[in-house]
Amino acid sequence: MLYFIEQCLNGVQLGMLLFLLAAGLTLIFGIMDLVNLAHGSLYMLGAYFAATFAEATDSFVIGAILALAATFVSGVVLEIIAIRPLYGRNHLDHVLGTFGILIFFNDLVRLIWGPAGMTLSLPSEMLNAVQVIPGIYYPVYRLVIIAVSLAVGALLYFTVMRTRLGMLIRAGASNREMVGALGINIKLLYTLVFGLGAALAGFAGLMQAPILMVQIGMGENILILAFVVIIIGGVGSIRGAFVASILVGLIDTIGRAFVPDMLRSVLNASGASTLGPALASMLIYVLMAGILVFRPEGLFPAATR
Amino acid sequence: MIRPMLLGSAVLALVAMPAMSQQKTVKIGFVSSFSGPVAVIGNDMRNSFELGLDHVGRKLGGLPVEVIYEDDEIKPDVGLQKTQKLIQSDHVDFLVGYIWSNVMLASLPAMVDSKTMTVITNAGASQLAGDQCSPYVFSTSFQNDQVPAAVGTYMNTKGIKSVFLMAPNYTAGKDMTTGFKSTFKGQIVGEEYTRWPDQLDFSAELSKIRAAKPDAVYVFYPGGPGVQFMTQYAQAGLKGQIPLYSGFTVDDLSLPRLKDLAVGSQSAMMWVSDLPNDTNKKFVSDYKAKYKTLPSFYGADTYDAVALLNDAVTAVNGDLTNKEGMRKEMEKANFKSVRDGFKFNNNHVPIQNFYLEEARKDDDGSYSLHTLSTIVKDDQDAYHTQCPMK
Numbered sequence: 001m002l003y004f005i006e007q008c009l010n011g012v013q014l015g016m017l018l019f020l021l022a023a024g025l026t027l028i029f030g031i032m033d034l035v036n037l038a039h040g041s042l043y044m045l046g047a048y049f050a051a052t053f054a055e056a057t058d059s060f061v062i063g064a065i066l067a068l069a070a071t072f073v074s075g076v077v078l079e080i081i082a083i084r085p086l087y088g089r090n091h092l093d094h095v096l097g098t099f100g101i102l103i104f105f106n107d108l109v110r111l112i113w114g115p116a117g118m119t120l121s122l123p124s125e126m127l128n129a130v131q132v133i134p135g136i137y138y139p140v141y142r143l144v145i146i147a148v149s150l151a152v153g154a155l156l157y158f159t160v161m162r163t164r165l166g167m168l169i170r171a172g173a174s175n176r177e178m179v180g181a182l183g184i185n186i187k188l189l190y191t192l193v194f195g196l197g198a199a200l201a202g203f204a205g206l207m208q209a210p211i212l213m214v215q216i217g218m219g220e221n222i223l224i225l226a227f228v229v230i231i232i233g234g235v236g237s238i239r240g241a242f243v244a245s246i247l248v249g250l251i252d253t254i255g256r257a258f259v260p261d262m263l264r265s266v267l268n269a270s271g272a273s274t275l276g277p278a279l280a281s282m283l284i285y286v287l288m289a290g291i292l293v294f295r296p297e298g299l300f301p302a303a304t305r
Numbered sequence: 306m307i308r309p310m311l312l313g314s315a316v317l318a319l320v321a322m323p324a325m326s327q328q329k330t331v332k333i334g335f336v337s338s339f340s341g342p343v344a345v346i347g348n349d350m351r352n353s354f355e356l357g358l359d360h361v362g363r364k365l366g367g368l369p370v371e372v373i374y375e376d377d378e379i380k381p382d383v384g385l386q387k388t389q390k391l392i393q394s395d396h397v398d399f400l401v402g403y404i405w406s407n408v409m410l411a412s413l414p415a416m417v418d419s420k421t422m423t424v425i426t427n428a429g430a431s432q433l434a435g436d437q438c439s440p441y442v443f444s445t446s447f448q449n450d451q452v453p454a455a456v457g458t459y460m461n462t463k464g465i466k467s468v469f470l471m472a473p474n475y476t477a478g479k480d481m482t483t484g485f486k487s488t489f490k491g492q493i494v495g496e497e498y499t500r501w502p503d504q505l506d507f508s509a510e511l512s513k514i515r516a517a518k519p520d521a522v523y524v525f526y527p528g529g530p531g532v533q534f535m536t537q538y539a540q541a542g543l544k545g546q547i548p549l550y551s552g553f554t555v556d557d558l559s560l561p562r563l564k565d566l567a568v569g570s571q572s573a574m575m576w577v578s579d580l581p582n583d584t585n586k587k588f589v590s591d592y593k594a595k596y597k598t599l600p601s602f603y604g605a606d607t608y609d610a611v612a613l614l615n616d617a618v619t620a621v622n623g624d625l626t627n628k629e630g631m632r633k634e635m636e637k638a639n640f641k642s643v644r645d646g647f648k649f650n651n652n653h654v655p656i657q658n659f660y661l662e663e664a665r666k667d668d669d670g671s672y673s674l675h676t677l678s679t680i681v682k683d684d685q686d687a688y689h690t691q692c693p694m695k
Contacts, residue, residue, distance in 0.1 A: 002516075003512065003513075003516040006512045006515070006516075007509060007512055010508040010509050010512060013508065014506070014508070110340075115339060115340045115341070115344040116344045116345050116348070117341070117342055117344070117529060119532060119536075119562050122540070126540070127539050127540055128539075128540070128542050129540070129541055129542025129543075130542075137515065137541075137542055139537075139540040139541050139542065140540075141540055142508065142540070210536070210540075211505075211506060211533070211536070211537060211540070212505040212506060212533060213342045213505060213529045213530075213532070213533055215341060215342045215529065216340065216341065217341065221503050253508065253509045254509075256509040256510075257509040257512065257513065260497070260498075269496075273474075273496060273498050274474065274498070276498070277474050277498055277499060277500055278474075281500060
């Protein structure tokens with residue numbers, strides 16, 4: 001039982017990270033109607049910025065804050081230069097355009113930082129595990145990820161639902177022209193939303209960096225998961241992204257933890273160890289397919305957002 | 306009148322062919338990984354190969370050398386494509402390199418079918434040592450099973466009763482656990498394979514290790530993923546609780562990044578930078594002078610490939626079409642290796658010693674691996690009997 005709880009914590013931690021990424025993706029898609037494949041590149045940029053700044057300042061926290069600002073600025077610049085011409089076009093153009101941006105960023109990073117990748121080391125007090133409840137030890141840093149992501153999620157929810165900026169964002173999503181006609185600078189609003197999405201992606205990247213490698217293409221695998229999350233959660237819904245992230249994180253982790261063992265009881269050992277990991281990584285796609293068949297608009301359709 | 310002249314010149318041209326081939330350059334195709342999380346390995350191999358060429362005056366058997374480096378992107382299909390390109394459009398005389406067992410196995414038929422003389426400098430798939438061995442393919446590295454088997458032998462002497470195994474889910478990962486089980490006498494309490502190369506978060510597996518409470522853990526995670534594994538092992542608070550043994554995970558490339566996280570960790574290897582023979586001393590000190598860092602075993606095996614090829618081309622007087630002659634010479638292992646007592650087995654895989662090595666922090670603040678003892682002497686891989694070559 002304790003083991004199961006520990007695996008659930010692992011799942012929630014992965015889910016939180018996915019939420020940071022999916023929230024930005026779903027905001028951009030829901031409000032600006034833009035399919036952004038380059039979201040993973042901003043995730044990668046966040047990690048690279050954090051590794052660079054942390055090395056320069058010798059502090060993880062300062063590095064992270066600087067990286068957050070740098071990714072926000074990168075997002076704003078990217079929106080002004082490359083994303084604006086894509087508004088109002090169809091989704092295929094978005095996919096092609098942002099896919100080009102993704103390739104561009106991979107090579108840009110290769111030019112600036114080299115092909116080898118970087119590591120972002122943690123302060124030594126985070127290099128340990130603490131007892132969460134009696135019998136369960138959990139890595140401090142992963143707890144930090146859960147806590148910080150929850151805080152960011154709450155802040156995001158508050159901003160969108162309770163502030164004037166959030167009201168404008170929601171209004172812009174329902175009727176772009178009308179908001180413009182009321183004298184709101186909708187262009188600036190879009191740039192801000194894109195920058196916010198970029199900062200969220202960069203934040204996910206820099207939080208993940210000490211656990212994983214900082215490397216070229218690091219955003220691509222996780223972007224696929226983020227898309228699965230927004231399809232399950234309902235496109236454009238932050239609440240949906242939150243619930244679906246945790247769902248996907250839990251299913252992926254618990255699948256990895258238990259499917260190989262379950263297979264071992266029906267198959268021989270070598271067959272199970274080959275099939276197990278493959279089957280476990282399929283589970284979330286099975287869930288997505290199920291959602292698409294029975295509830296194509298997702299768990300929390302954007303209309304009820 | 307024109308006809309006989311034409312015929313005559315054609316005959317002349319044919320006669321002149323071997324003479325002309327003596328003037329040409331030796332073309333070498335080098336396949337390794339130069340991008341992504343394992344690019345450090347490819348760079349180390351390239352650096353060592355370049356240093357080896359410097360040491361022979363950038364000539365093999367007196368012929369100038371041209372090397373074409375290709376990136377396999379850790380993907381078997383890309384590796385095969387690059388191998389075919391090197392064979393078919395660059396017409397290389399030799400193929401060198403290959404880190405990954407699955408990439409090498411995918412490219413193997415292309416090497417063998419085209420009868421291209423090949424020196425594998427890392428990938429040690431059991432198939433290559435066994436029934437897929439080839440007269441044209443040599444390995445200067447090892448067979449995958451040998452390293453974990455040596456670690457298993459050592460762990461028996463430490464009185465370790467239960468072990469948890471972890472490796473990536475691909476060819477070499479399977480070899481690693483098979484090799485370990487072939488010598489380890491205690492109980493295997495868990496065995497996990499993770500997606501390769503994209504799974505870098507091991508949280509679920511680390512929780513399993515904690516729940517299984519083994520005496521020790523043995524893992525195989527080469528390149529960047531190894532750094533991630535060691536870091537996460539420490540983050541999970543397992544370091545210091547359950548001793549961690551590894552193979553191909555803590556090496557001279559990952560150690561400068563792992564630093565204190567790896568100090569004290571032990572493994573087995575057929576080469577360590579402090580091996581006291583003269584060839585190795587020259588290799589290590591020149592490498593340090595040129596690249597400001599220590600070479601790894603990947604580099605050591607690749608450095609040996611230059612000496613092996615130089616010997617082969619010298620033996621046939623630069624006649625690169627004489628593959629039989631080159632093969633016979635290479636089988637004698639008549640070159641000065643960075644390892645003592647280097648011999649080839651019937652399957653063209655080395656017979657060599659495996660040493661116990663430990664990661665330490667040196668007095669000058671840098672980190673390096675030190676040889677502690679010899680675990681097995683003149684070790685032969687378990688698959689050589691399946692190889693039909695005599």
